[in-house]
Amino acid sequence: MNLETRQLDKAFSRQKAVDAVTLTVTSGTIHGLLGSNGAGKTTFMKLLSGIYKPDRGEVLYDGSPVFEHPDIKDDVLFLNDIPYFFNGATLESMGRFYKSMYPRWSQKRFVQLAEHFSLDIKKPLSQLSKGMKRQASFVLAFSARPKVLLLDEPFDGLDPIVRRQVKNIMMQDIANHEMTVIASSHNLREMEDLCDSVSIMHEGKLLFHRDLNEIKGSHCKLQIAFNTLPEERFYREMGVVHHEVKGRVITCIIKGDMKHIEEKVTKYHPLMYDILPLSLEEIFAYEMGEKGYEISNIIVE
Numbered sequence: 418m419n420l421e422t423r424q425l426d427k428a429f430s431r432q433k434a435v436d437a438v439t440l441t442v443t444s445g446t447i448h449g450l451l452g453s454n455g456a457g458k459t460t461f462m463k464l465l466s467g468i469y470k471p472d473r474g475e476v477l478y479d480g481s482p483v484f485e486h487p488d489i490k491d492d493v494l495f496l497n498d499i500p501y502f503f504n505g506a507t508l509e510s511m512g513r514f515y516k517s518m519y520p521r522w523s524q525k526r527f528v529q530l531a532e533h534f535s536l537d538i539k540k541p542l543s544q545l546s547k548g549m550k551r552q553a554s555f556v557l558a559f560s561a562r563p564k565v566l567l568l569d570e571p572f573d574g575l576d577p578i579v580r581r582q583v584k585n586i587m588m589q590d591i592a593n594h595e596m597t598v599i600a601s602s603h604n605l606r607e608m609e610d611l612c613d614s615v616s617i618m619h620e621g622k623l624l625f626h627r628d629l630n631e632i633k634g635s636h637c638k639l640q641i642a643f644n645t646l647p648e649e650r651f652y653r654e655m656g657v658v659h660h661e662v663k664g665r666v667i668t669c670i671i672k673g674d675m676k677h678i679e680e681k682v683t684k685y686h687p688l689m690y691d692i693l694p695l696s697l698e699e700i701f702a703y704e705m706g707e708k709g710y711e712i713s714n715i716i717v718e
């Protein structure tokens with residue numbers, strides 16, 4: 418299912434938690450929503466799931482507004498960062514509830530996944546550890562087979578092995594059923610490995626939205642030394658978008674692939690040079706810096 422928001426606004430009292438957010442996420446892809454505490458991620462997810470009504474703007478699933486088509490909610494599942502279960506519930510009784518809510522519920526999958534994660538479906542969920550509760554909520558979500566899965570900081574509290582297992586199941590559902598996923602996180606590196614596209618939220622606004630396949634390999638870092646520092650023409654001809662000089666060594670960020678840069682750089686007869694790929698974090702730091710934001714203030718890791 419394709420997801421689109423147009424100019425979404427949501428304020429609490431006077432403070433805008435979500436401010437004019439426009440975003441498109443294509444069916445069968447994973448989108449990472451990054452941002453610091455209080456950036457507006459949870460509020461945005463609640464707007465997407467129809468829990469909150471926007472003050473302005475629209476949430477569209479395959480072109481239909483969520484509020485005019487309440488049946489869309491059968492297809493959209495929101496997994497809160499704090500798993501919510503009814504008082505005294507077991508995984509079995511929560512399963513019955515989910516089954517009544519989600520028409521594509523698979524009992525077979527529910528039993529298989531509970532077994533896979535070694536969860537006793539008859540045990541009160543209140544007696545499980547934090548990570549086990551999180552696993553239980555994933556078992557419910559994956560058994561419900563939603564078309565759109567909204568995950569608020571989904572991997573917090575899961576150990577690395579379970580984290581990998583959960584991601585693998587999610588990737589299978591995306592590949593086999595074209596499930597669309599939006600996952601919020603503080604962790605850019607985790608999202609980098611998982612997502613097709615990412616955006617950064619800050620003070621309610623969506624600052625930055627990028628397709629990861631497009632930006633990976635789009636920039637390089639060139640470290641280069643000369644006897645005498647080059648003239649302005651060098652930066653222009655090399656396509657340098659940012660540079661820093663320390664003594665005779667210049668560190669440049671260049672748009673373009675490594676091979677192309679190497680061909681050009683040798684013409685300047687440098688003393689030495691090294692071309693390195695840029696990590697996603699470095700690309701973001703540069704692009705955000707261009708907009709006047711310090712990335713370390715926005716994303717923790």
Ligand SMILES: Nc1ncnc2c1ncn2[C@@H]1O[C@H](COP(=O)(O)OP(=O)(O)OP(=O)(O)O)[C@@H](O)[C@H]1O
Pocket residue numbers: 429430433434452453454455456457458459460461
């Ligand atoms: N129910 C509410 N009533 C009043 N203010 C709220 C409410 N929910 C959120 N806010 C405010 O809206 C802003 C955005 O909060 P939100 O929970 O969406 O951020 P977040 O990006 O999910 O943060 P975190 O990473 O800490 O979970 C914050 O300033 C918060 O105080």
